[in-house]
Amino acid sequence: MSTEKNPEVKKRRSTSIPFIIIVVILGLVGYFRGEQIMTYTMYLQEKWSHDRKVAEDQRYDKAMGPPSEGDYGWVAPDAPEEKGD
Numbered sequence: 001m002s003t004e005k006n007p008e009v010k011k012r013r014s015t016s017i018p019f020i021i022i023v024v025i026l027g028l029v030g031y032f033r034g035e036q037i038m039t040y041t042m043y044l045q046e047k048w049s050h051d052r053k054v055a056e057d058q059r060y061d062k063a064m065g066p067p068s069e070g071d072y073g074w075v076a077p078d079a080p081e082e083k084g085d
Contacts, residue, residue, distance in 0.1 A: 030037070
């Protein structure tokens, strides 16, 4: 057996310093401005969803073409009769 010791190996950090700095910065931004950021994010999500549905409806309407005369697919309900006093 050799009495020679293994050269000391420098221990690596499990987490890098730049990663820790980024996480701390994101945490501070989220703490102080999180509500505004999430509100705006949810607004954008709803806006994009609505715009997608409108575009889908427009494509459907264009594909269907104009209705033939008298073919509207629905009938308006009769107006309720008013009782005169």
